[in-house]
Amino acid sequence: MSKFSVIGKRVHNVDGPEKVTGAAKYAFDMTLPNMLYGKILRSPHPHAKILNIDTSKAEKLIGVKAVLTAKDTLGRKVGIWRRFPELCDEEILCSTKVHYIGDPVATVAAVDEDTAEEALDLIDVEYEQLPAVFDPMEAIKEGAPQVHDGVEFNINVTRHIEWGDVDEAFKRCDHIREDRFYCSSQAHMCMEPHNTVASFGFDGKLTVWSSTQSSYYTQVLLAGMLGLREGDVRVIKPHVGGGWGGKVELDATQFCASLLSMKLCRPVKIVFNREEEFTATKRRTPMYYTVRLGAKRDGTLLAKEVRVITEGGAYTCLGATTLYVTGFFSSFPYKYPNYRYDGYRVYTNTEPTSAMRGFGAPQATFVGESQLDMMAEDLGIDPMAIRRKNGMTPNYEIPGQAYIQSCGLHECLEKVEEEIKRQGKLSPNHGIGVACYSFVSGGIFNWFDTPYAFSSAVVRINIDGKVDLYTGACDIGQGSNTVLSMICAEELGVHLEDIRIHAADTGTCPPDLGAWASRETLMNGNAVKAAAADAKRQLLELAAAKLGVNIVYDLDIKDRWIHIVGRPERGLSYYDIVREAIRGKDGEMVIGRGHYTPRRKGMVSPAYSFGVQAVEVEVDPETGKVKLLTATTAHDSGTVINPLACDGQLEGAISMAGGYGFCEDQPMDNGKILNPSIGDYKVIRSLDMPKTKILVVDTYEPEGPFGAKEAGEGLTNPTAGAIANAIYNAVGVRITDLPITPEKVLNALKEKKKKEST
Amino acid sequence: MKKELRLTVNGQSYELYVEPKTLLVEVIRNQLGLTGTKRGCESGVCGACTVILNRVAVKSCSVLALEANGGEVETIEGLAKGSELHPLQKAFLDYGAFQCGFCTSGMLMSAKALLDEAPNPTEEQIKEGIDGNICRCTGYNSIVRAITHVAKGQI
Numbered sequence: 001m002s003k004f005s006v007i008g009k010r011v012h013n014v015d016g017p018e019k020v021t022g023a024a025k026y027a028f029d030m031t032l033p034n035m036l037y038g039k040i041l042r043s044p045h046p047h048a049k050i051l052n053i054d055t056s057k058a059e060k061l062i063g064v065k066a067v068l069t070a071k072d073t074l075g076r077k078v079g080i081w082r083r084f085p086e087l088c089d090e091e092i093l094c095s096t097k098v099h100y101i102g103d104p105v106a107t108v109a110a111v112d113e114d115t116a117e118e119a120l121d122l123i124d125v126e127y128e129q130l131p132a133v134f135d136p137m138e139a140i141k142e143g144a145p146q147v148h149d150g151v152e153f154n155i156n157v158t159r160h161i162e163w164g165d166v167d168e169a170f171k172r173c174d175h176i177r178e179d180r181f182y183c184s185s186q187a188h189m190c191m192e193p194h195n196t197v198a199s200f201g202f203d204g205k206l207t208v209w210s211s212t213q214s215s216y217y218t219q220v221l222l223a224g225m226l227g228l229r230e231g232d233v234r235v236i237k238p239h240v241g242g243g244w245g246g247k248v249e250l251d252a253t254q255f256c257a258s259l260l261s262m263k264l265c266r267p268v269k270i271v272f273n274r275e276e277e278f279t280a281t282k283r284r285t286p287m288y289y290t291v292r293l294g295a296k297r298d299g300t301l302l303a304k305e306v307r308v309i310t311e312g313g314a315y316t317c318l319g320a321t322t323l324y325v326t327g328f329f330s331s332f333p334y335k336y337p338n339y340r341y342d343g344y345r346v347y348t349n350t351e352p353t354s355a356m357r358g359f360g361a362p363q364a365t366f367v368g369e370s371q372l373d374m375m376a377e378d379l380g381i382d383p384m385a386i387r388r389k390n391g392m393t394p395n396y397e398i399p400g401q402a403y404i405q406s407c408g409l410h411e412c413l414e415k416v417e418e419e420i421k422r423q424g425k426l427s428p429n430h431g432i433g434v435a436c437y438s439f440v441s442g443g444i445f446n447w448f449d450t451p452y453a454f455s456s457a458v459v460r461i462n463i464d465g466k467v468d469l470y471t472g473a474c475d476i477g478q479g480s481n482t483v484l485s486m487i488c489a490e491e492l493g494v495h496l497e498d499i500r501i502h503a504a505d506t507g508t509c510p511p512d513l514g515a516w517a518s519r520e521t522l523m524n525g526n527a528v529k530a531a532a533a534d535a536k537r538q539l540l541e542l543a544a545a546k547l548g549v550n551i552v553y554d555l556d557i558k559d560r561w562i563h564i565v566g567r568p569e570r571g572l573s574y575y576d577i578v579r580e581a582i583r584g585k586d587g588e589m590v591i592g593r594g595h596y597t598p599r600r601k602g603m604v605s606p607a608y609s610f611g612v613q614a615v616e617v618e619v620d621p622e623t624g625k626v627k628l629l630t631a632t633t634a635h636d637s638g639t640v641i642n643p644l645a646c647d648g649q650l651e652g653a654i655s656m657a658g659g660y661g662f663c664e665d666q667p668m669d670n671g672k673i674l675n676p677s678i679g680d681y682k683v684i685r686s687l688d689m690p691k692t693k694i695l696v697v698d699t700y701e702p703e704g705p706f707g708a709k710e711a712g713e714g715l716t717n718p719t720a721g722a723i724a725n726a727i728y729n730a731v732g733v734r735i736t737d738l739p740i741t742p743e744k745v746l747n748a749l750k751e752k753k754k755k756e757s758t
Numbered sequence: 759m760k761k762e763l764r765l766t767v768n769g770q771s772y773e774l775y776v777e778p779k780t781l782l783v784e785v786i787r788n789q790l791g792l793t794g795t796k797r798g799c800e801s802g803v804c805g806a807c808t809v810i811l812n813r814v815a816v817k818s819c820s821v822l823a824l825e826a827n828g829g830e831v832e833t834i835e836g837l838a839k840g841s842e843l844h845p846l847q848k849a850f851l852d853y854g855a856f857q858c859g860f861c862t863s864g865m866l867m868s869a870k871a872l873l874d875e876a877p878n879p880t881e882e883q884i885k886e887g888i889d890g891n892i893c894r895c896t897g898y899n900s901i902v903r904a905i906t907h908v909a910k911g912q913i
Contacts, residue, residue, distance in 0.1 A: 012851040019859030020847040020866065022794015022834030029793035191798050191806055191860035191894050241796075241860030242894050274799050477858025477895050644854040651897035652857065678799040678892065686885040686898040 038270035039116035043098035046349035046671035047132035063115035070095035099314035102280030107256035136346035147347035164338030169303035173294030182737035183363035186284035192241020195271035198257035214514020237504035245355035278676035282354035317354035326360030369435035369721030408636030431730025435722035439714025440605030442519025453595035456510035472512030479645035491532035493557025518710040525705035530594025611635035624746030639707035649712025657719030768836030783818035794834035805891030808864035815871035834863035849904035857895035
């Protein structure tokens with residue numbers, strides 16, 4: 001029997017009934033009385049000076065209520081790395097210079113969208129075009145155009161990670177490989193576009209409903225850009241139609257709708273169209289990788305040296321974090337005694353690059369897992385054996401960087417290997433490829449410089465025993481509302497239906513940094529657990545007195561029954577004690593508070609998930625087309641709070657990561673994205689989806705709530721590498737740049753044939 | 759110049775006046791306030807706006823409202839009968855066949871149109887039936903499982 005009453009049950013999401021009936025409301029669905037519609041005028045040039053903006057014709061158009069430009073702002077720049085003012089580099093409405101095709105220059109509010117659109121055509125912007133640079137390898141050269149003035153070689157951020165003695169270790173290696181890889185971009189392509197309804201009142205207070213991954217960040221960054229006090233900005237996150245890292249930073253819908261609303265004292269709504277979604281938001285960071293890997297003859301990995309240059313695009317965004325995370329995860333999930341990473345993020349005149357599901361780790365894992373298979377082949381060692389030999393184990397420490405407590409990597413390897421063996425001999429042109437992965441359970445880095453605890457929660461028990469849970473955690477579809485409600489119910493000893501969650505409204509909920517880097521289950525889960533424990537303690541104090549319990553006994557609540565642990569028949573009704581506790585507190589509700597900030601867990605994350613994935617592909621040697629047939633994944637996510645949601649996260653990650661591996665791409669011509677529509681941007685659809693098998697490895701993470709850690713985002717990491725390895729095993733060609741298109745496979749096959757015949 | 763539009767939506771008849779360029783999705787969302795139907799791509803590709811028009815699943819962003827004149831429209835709001843969920847809705851809950859929920863209304867309407875036409879579809883037919891609906895969250899397999907179980911009469 002499970003030691004848990006609520007946790008571990010396959011339950012549908014608490015907001016499911018709303019979502020399957022169309023009742024769930026997104027900011028996208030909102031209209032307010034007297035509301036106006038906003039639009040944004042964008043730069044057609046990748047790099048140009050703004051000489052003049054004439055808005056007079058647009059202002060005269062009937063139905064137009066305001067046309068605003070940088071002149072109407074405080075002239076501040078926004079950035080999510082608030083600790084580093086030089087990295088706050090985005091004006092949102094450009095004043096003197098545009099940095100990419102799509103950079104906003106003006107915004108309009110009108111009575112309807114058509115009028116606002118028409119007004120955009122009437123705004124006259126005089127530009128002086130400047131030489132532009134699109135590739136980071138060009139931008140880093142002497143004499144390249146300067147994307148931002150005064151930034152030498154366009155180097156935006158550098159990161160260095162090092163431990164051990166890398167140079168000395170390479171001398172001891174029996175075999176060294178040096179390889180280059182290219183990791184492409186990817187669009188978040190949330191089904192709900194970025195959108196915001198902003199309403200500024202005559203009371204001087206701003207209320208914002210927005211499709212965001214962090215209502216707290218939105219509140220703080222908006223207040224900063226608009227010159228308001230944080231407390232005068234209330235951000236409410238309704239249901240959100242996907243985020244994946246694309247809705248963490250302040251966006252132009254939030255800023256421009258608020259600016260217009262402040263000017264007009266009327267609600268303003270801005271929704272990005274699909275072209276704006278693809279060309280003028282953020283995207284996955286493309287990376288050039290150079291990696292040296294050294295090993296002993298027996299497969300022991302001794303040293304690794306990684307150099308990465310990333311295409312930063314026009315602004316810093318979360319790209320600085322991505323640069324760190326990719327370097328950190330290039331050392332995972334193996335025990336490299338000697339490791340060195342140097343990363344350079346380079347500004348270019350392209351759409352900014354930032355965080356996307358996996359945060360730089362999918363790139364690192366594609367590179368690392370491809371090269372590990374190459375190394376294993378050189379040494380004549382089985383790819384599984386080299387992984388077993390070097391894989392991380394529990395209680396492993398990377399000095400100064402990470403303390404890994406739970407780690408089920410070896411169990412995952414075992415399970416996947418068994419599965420592969422069971423499959424037996426493959427058909428011709430079929431291949432199986434394997435990749436290991438790990439990921440964070442939230443980030444420790446506080447570049448945002450929040451003075452608050454990373455997560456907090458309040459639990460309020462009503463007279464009838466019903467529980468209101470208040471948290472800043474943001475459910476963007478991943479199911480945190482359900483997971484947190486389950487944690488609350490488990491700790492408090494009540495049922496899931498006793499909980500009503502109120503989340504992500506900065507006006508009523510305590511702050512939480514939001515849904516990024518897989519942080520809500522562990523970090524907010526710990527805060528919720530602590531808040532529920534605080535409320536429970538207040539009930540148990542009274543119950544202990546009433547029961548006259550000997551001090552050596554402990555009390556707990558299960559199934560709404562307060563009882564002596566070990567003697568469950570001796571107890572009291574939860575309902576009775578709640579009523580009496582409130583009476584005893586002079587009528588005050590029972591309120592529990594909890595918060596969590598990771599400490600003494602290194603620099604990166606309080607806990608790490610691990611896993612292994614094997615994919616089977618079929619390659620058509622005539623066309624180069626790759627078909628993804630199966631994806632088998634063993635994962636260690638600690639205690640799984642809601643297995644139904646966890647499975648959904650894992651399967652969903654495969655579709656997104658598979659897309660990254662072989663079909664999603666954003667080709668550009670002089671900084672212009674050539675496929676800015678859902679029709680032209682190819683994602684995996686139902687018919688392309690492989691058969692999925694999920695194997696759970698049972699571990700317990702001491703730092704997580706009830707032993708839980710990350711699930712779902714990490715699984716975006718292994719797939720591209722596993723696909724590359726599977727293709728190699730199927731037809732003997734090694735593709736080192738993403739995405740692995742039929743054209744690349746076909747060319748490599750031709751090349752291989754040529755080599756074999758000479 | 760606005761023109762008269764007669765529509766039956768979820769069994770309720772409406773008389774409306776719309777511009778010739780008005781799309782069916784705009785009437786459903788903006789004039790009737792039925793915001794369960796979403797818009798994802800504005801180009802008939804993503805399927806978030808799928809409704810059933812005269813028993814056929816259509817992308818309501820690709821149908822002019824006046825083309826639907828005299829027609830019968832079913833939207834997600836008409837799927838449950840009172841407080842009783844449709845079997846597909848129950849199955850979507852039980853199989854976790856949604857996450858962010860933005861594609862879910864369109865997905866459910868495609869699934870309903872499929873089962874109305876072919877009550878015993880093969881797995882391949884189910885996949886084909888929802889191939890016009892993009893889901894960025896689930897990876898589709900849970901959706902296919904949910905529809906399969908309804909088709910087999912297990913819910």
